[in-house]
Amino acid sequence: MSLAVPPSAGRTPLLRAGCLPAAALRGLSALRLPASVVLSLAIVALVIGWSLAPGLFTGQDPVIGVPADKLLAPSLAHWFGTDHLGRDLYARVVYGTASSVTSALIAVTIGVVAGGTVGLLAGFFGGWVDTVIARLVDVLLAIPNFLLAVIVVTALGFDTLNVAIATGVSAVAVFARVMRAEAIKTRQATFVEASFLLGGSRWHILTRHVLPNASRSALPLAVLQFGLSILVIASLAFLGYGDPPPASDWGLLISIGKDYLKWPWLVYAPAFVTITTVLSVNRISRWLRRID
Amino acid sequence: MRNAYLTYAARRIAQAVAVVLLAYVFTFVVVSILPGDPVSTILHDPQNGFTDEEIREIIAAQGLDQPIAVQLWTALSHFVTGNLGLSMRSGRPVATLLAEVLPSTLILASAGFAVALLLAAVIAYGTQFLPARFGQGLLRGFPSLFLSVPNFVIGLVLIHAFGFQLGLFRVIEPNSFWATLFAALALGIPISAQIAEVLIANLDHEARQEYAAVARSRGLGQVGLFVKHLLKPSSLPVVTVIALTIGELLGGSLITETVFGRTGVGSLVQRSVTTQDLPVLQTVVSLAAVVFVGVNLLADLVYPLLDPRVTLVGSGRSRQAGAEDPATQTTEAVTA
Numbered sequence: 001m002s003l004a005v006p007p008s009a010g011r012t013p014l015l016r017a018g019c020l021p022a023a024a025l026r027g028l029s030a031l032r033l034p035a036s037v038v039l040s041l042a043i044v045a046l047v048i049g050w051s052l053a054p055g056l057f058t059g060q061d062p063v064i065g066v067p068a069d070k071l072l073a074p075s076l077a078h079w080f081g082t083d084h085l086g087r088d089l090y091a092r093v094v095y096g097t098a099s100s101v102t103s104a105l106i107a108v109t110i111g112v113v114a115g116g117t118v119g120l121l122a123g124f125f126g127g128w129v130d131t132v133i134a135r136l137v138d139v140l141l142a143i144p145n146f147l148l149a150v151i152v153v154t155a156l157g158f159d160t161l162n163v164a165i166a167t168g169v170s171a172v173a174v175f176a177r178v179m180r181a182e183a184i185k186t187r188q189a190t191f192v193e194a195s196f197l198l199g200g201s202r203w204h205i206l207t208r209h210v211l212p213n214a215s216r217s218a219l220p221l222a223v224l225q226f227g228l229s230i231l232v233i234a235s236l237a238f239l240g241y242g243d244p245p246p247a248s249d250w251g252l253l254i255s256i257g258k259d260y261l262k263w264p265w266l267v268y269a270p271a272f273v274t275i276t277t278v279l280s281v282n283r284i285s286r287w288l289r290r291i292d
Numbered sequence: 293m294r295n296a297y298l299t300y301a302a303r304r305i306a307q308a309v310a311v312v313l314l315a316y317v318f319t320f321v322v323v324s325i326l327p328g329d330p331v332s333t334i335l336h337d338p339q340n341g342f343t344d345e346e347i348r349e350i351i352a353a354q355g356l357d358q359p360i361a362v363q364l365w366t367a368l369s370h371f372v373t374g375n376l377g378l379s380m381r382s383g384r385p386v387a388t389l390l391a392e393v394l395p396s397t398l399i400l401a402s403a404g405f406a407v408a409l410l411l412a413a414v415i416a417y418g419t420q421f422l423p424a425r426f427g428q429g430l431l432r433g434f435p436s437l438f439l440s441v442p443n444f445v446i447g448l449v450l451i452h453a454f455g456f457q458l459g460l461f462r463v464i465e466p467n468s469f470w471a472t473l474f475a476a477l478a479l480g481i482p483i484s485a486q487i488a489e490v491l492i493a494n495l496d497h498e499a500r501q502e503y504a505a506v507a508r509s510r511g512l513g514q515v516g517l518f519v520k521h522l523l524k525p526s527s528l529p530v531v532t533v534i535a536l537t538i539g540e541l542l543g544g545s546l547i548t549e550t551v552f553g554r555t556g557v558g559s560l561v562q563r564s565v566t567t568q569d570l571p572v573l574q575t576v577v578s579l580a581a582v583v584f585v586g587v588n589l590l591a592d593l594v595y596p597l598l599d600p601r602v603t604l605v606g607s608g609r610s611r612q613a614g615a616e617d618p619a620t621q622t623t624e625a626v627t628a
Contacts, residue, residue: 135311136314138314143318143577144539144540147546147577150565152322153565239547239565271445271449275440279437283436
């Protein structure tokens with residue numbers, strides 16, 4: 001009779017171990033997620049965990065080190081090794097996550113809200129509103145993204161919040177362009193015309209029909225921009241435009257590590273975390289675009 | 293057709309000039325209106341030891357007591373006539389400072405660009421003809437991997453591996469051949485990803501066409517098919533993408549130069565940012581906009597001549613081609 005046992009039966013007790021994860025897993029398999037997407041989601045979840053409650057993931061102190069333990073190679077006690085002051089690098093990466101991730105979130109929010117609104121209005125109203133906004137977006141696009149962020153952060157002053165704002169400003173044009181195109185596409189749809197003929201006001205059509213439809217394609221873009229923002233923010237932090245040490249933004253950690261290339265894990269560990277996070281975010285974005 | 297093209301060209305050129313001027317205004321406004329005020333920060337820095345009287349004099353001499361609109365007009369008219377102003381830090385003409393560092397950046401940027409093109413072509417070729425068991429899927433993953441790696445990390449990895457471990461170049465000689473080559477690699481790799489993505493998509497599209505099947509059935513080998521038939525139609529839309537990556541090339545050289553310790557426009561920007569030397573920044577950003585807009589203008593002007601499928605309809609602003617043609621999508625991305 002043992003032959004009749006379905007091959008998956010052996011795994012069931014594992015799933016039952018926790019009711020919530022089991023339900024979540026079943027939900028995920030119902031969506032037929034590719035393995036790489038599941039892995040990406042797990043990595044992003046871990047990164048979010050790091051930024052919300054860093055203390056849960058490491059018992060070490062990110063600021064005060066043990067000078068005797070300086071520049072140790074990665075080991076079981078210090079997963080990512082230690083830096084020149086004997087601080088645990090893993091703890092520094094974990095504690096630096098909050099600021100790296102929050103900045104990227106702020107940047108994307110600025111891009112989505114400012115760029116999205118502007119693009120939506122341009123596409124929906126057309127006419128001179130559209131002409132003016134389209135030209136402004138052209139101007140923003142004409143200045144290389146990174147230089148734009150650099151000049152904004154120069155004007156605002158060097159700290160991590162300003163770096164986030166600058167990155168957000170440099171993302172405005174992208175969202176404006178996409179939302180404008182989507183709004184134009186939706187505005188011409190039959191159901192929008194129908195809603196207008198049924199007496200729907202412009203505001204009603206804008207908020208109930210055009211916005212929801214146009215923002216569908218903005219979601220994968222926002223996720224993609226989140227990954228890109230992490231990179232831009234890391235670059236700005238690398239150049240020293242963010243908070244100074246002992247802050248431990250990922251880009252800043254890499255920048256400190258570059259002066260200690262004889263102990264390469266000081267560069268490789270934070271770089272690995274950055275790259276893995278961005279790769280996962282990009283994978284999720286691609287997947288979102290496909291299921292859309 | 294001839295007339296339509298001329299109208300289109302004239303319109304695009306006028307648009308480009310307007311965009312560049314507005315970009316100058318935009319940068320100026322960002323720098324002067326945002327809350328921070330680098331000028332008075334520098335002047336009031338006790339290390340510089342200016343008295344209040346001297347500060348007033350300097351501000352008057354620089355015309356900084358004028359209303360913003362007047363300052364903007366003066367600066368803009370100077371910019372248009374080629375007068376780039378003086379560096380706030382060193383007092384030397386910005387044009388001289390730029391001329392000193394420009395050659396090094398041009399070498400780096402063109403080498404980086406060559407690396408990007410070559411790498412993109414190799415990756416794209418591989419995705420078409422590498423058998424699946426030899427890692428075609430892996431190769432297809434390269435562009436998204438390259439896009440996820442910050443270019444300063446690529447630079448540091450190269451320095452560590454080839455500079456420190458293999459001793460191919462010395463970090464203290466940033467202008468040697470090998471150091472320049474690896475700097476170009478660091479700059480070019482992320483840019484190659486964007487070009488490769490479009491190239492791969494286009495090659496996939498072209499390889500599915502009937503003419504490709506016919507060519508194959510007539511016994512044409514893979515290399516022949518790629519070179520004679522697929523490459524040309526696939527690389528046309530890439531022209532536009534290449535023009536768009538010029539901006540990244542300029543921004544990327546800033547970081548690459550810092551990592552490799554090269555003197556160039558990037559390091560000039562880096563120095564000007566830390567000393568808040570606004571005239572230099574204003575000039576570099578505006579010139580970057582000029583280069584970027586100029587290259588894109590060129591791409592837009594050349595494109596209809598290269599690709600007979602692109603027709604200029606009506607006013608010249610809207611271009612139409614086959615609905616599924618990737619060419620339209622990429623060109624529209626520029627004009628939209």
